[in-house]
Amino acid sequence: MAAIHSAPLWLVVLVKSALLLLVVITTFAYAMLAERKVMAWMQLRPGPNRVGPWGLLQPAADALKMMFKEDLTPKTADPLIYKLAPFISLISAFGAYAIIPFSEPSPGDLWSIGNVNAGILFIFALTALGVYGISLGGWASGSKYPLLGSVRSTAQMISYELAMSMSVIGVLLLAGTTSLAGIVHAQHRIWFVIPQLIGFVIYLITAVAETNRAPFDLVEADAELVAGFHTEYSGLRFGLFFIAEYVNMLTVSCIATLLFLGGWNPLFGLTVVPGIVWFLLKVSFFLFFYIWLRATLPRFRYDRLMAFGWKVLLPAATANLVVTAIVVAYIG
Amino acid sequence: MARMHKSLYNVGALLKGLATTFGFMFVRRPTIEYPSVKKQHAPRFHGLHELRRYADAKERCIGCELCAVACPANAITVIGAENTPQDRRSPGERYAARYEIDELRCIFCGMCEEACPTDAIVLTPRFEMAGLRRGAFVYAKDRLLVPPTEGVGTAPDERPNGIPSDLGRVAEIKSTTDVQTGYDATNRGTILKKQRKGLAG
Secondary structure (H helix, E strand, C coil): CHHHHHCCHHHHHHHHHHHHHHHHHHHHHHHHHHHHHHHHHHCCCCCCCCCCHHHCCHHHHHHHHHHHCCCCCCCCCCHHHHHHHHHHHHHHHHHHHHCCCCCCCCCCCCCCCCCCCCHHHHHHHHHHHHHHHHHHHHHHCCCHHHHHHHHHHHHHHHHHHHHHHHHHHHHHHHHCCCCHHHHHHHCCCCCCCCCCHHHHHHHHHHHHHHCCCCCCCCCCCHHHHCCHHHCCCCHHHHHHHHHHHHHHHHHHHHHHHHHHCCCCCCHHHCCCCCHHHHHHHHHHHHHHHHHHHHHHCCCCCHHHHHHHHHHHHHHHHHHHHHHHHHHHHHCC | CHHHHHHHHHHHHHHHHHHHHHHHCCCCCCCCCCCCCCCCCCCCCCCCEEECECCCCCECCCCCCHHHHHCCCCCEEEEEEECCCCCCCCCCCEEEEEEEEECCCCCCCCHHHHHCCCCCEEECCCCCCCCCCHHHHEECHHHHECCHHHCCCCCCCCCCCCCCCHHHHHHHHCCHHHHHCCCCHHHHHHHHHHHHHCCCC
């Protein structure tokens, strides 16, 4: 620890970033395997089990396959934006990890690359940018199904983004700060999932829409739009979209943990178990929940999602916010 | 209010769905992981054909072509030839010089098995006969006939019309000399009775 404090800041940030990138990409690979396994079990199948023991080398085989596939660009595509779009998605997906704190073994010793005061705003800004990758990628493909996919992604974004932000403001009011570490500290006594149950549920639902996963995977909608926005993408560029989707899923799980489940705060006061373990356990719970949801629910209809977002989620989130504000003003 | 009630009902349905998928994670999967685990077929499963022998290694097939006539898919080709004292292949007058089954035409109905007067052709439970060329599916005697070192071959199954399955097992203990001394129904019946009482041998 002492060595870290004496090293130049740029070196510390560089090493931390490289390490985190490695961890996040490995987590992505095994989250994908876990998803395939868990969904298979729920559908009475064994899941991937041919590559390596228990299918553990499947991600490596998939990665190799992606790398050796041809990278096609349709003749009608806008070449620059078409090639750029996956990187927009990927960069905004990874960007969030610059400020997500994972643990705090001793006060002031925060496990994160950077600690931004406006942490939660920074993350919402980045994840909102990720939608540009999808919209632009679909539009620049110059083909009808990707275009429909990207139109849907825009429509979907305006219906959930507002409710999502509203659901989080309740937490910000209770914590009195937008810093992620500050929010976790504020949950020392009680996790915000209890006073902010409505906000938590709304966040969970909108997070599914945010990551474009079933039942809100209208953007991909395999049954209707071939593969939606990434129909024309192949090889590594498709892989980048794929990584971005799973990293986003990981991000929203981390945010849900930090905002509602008390981050690295232990359950039942079990301080023997390190905070990082608690954090990872909570994140895994959310990851499992999203996989579980995908294996259970059929896809929403496009207009139903919009109606649900505007007519149910937004009013509920607003009411929750107003009540929280009144309570905080009079008691807090 | 009614709408509120309905949406609460929907939440219940949602939870029920989640409980269902969660429960199915712990249900035993019916998957048979094929190359490493093989399915146990029914005893009368119709698979690849086999040409059987008598206990003294003579071929059972007498080249009568009844199987080829019975075959609804025209998958069987038999070309018979005369046995000579120097080269006696089967106990009868004739034997199958060529015996070919096109397994791609075959519908595995088992009519050849039923038509055969000497129980020479039998459908075994073997089913793994994938090939890379169409020609590879025309099975000739080199692949159909049981090698002399491997006994008499698979016993035919119990038939629905009452012909007992013991026929094949009788052949394992009796040689072709029994056939020459008169292999008729009454005689066979005696053999079977003896065998059931444990007297045969």
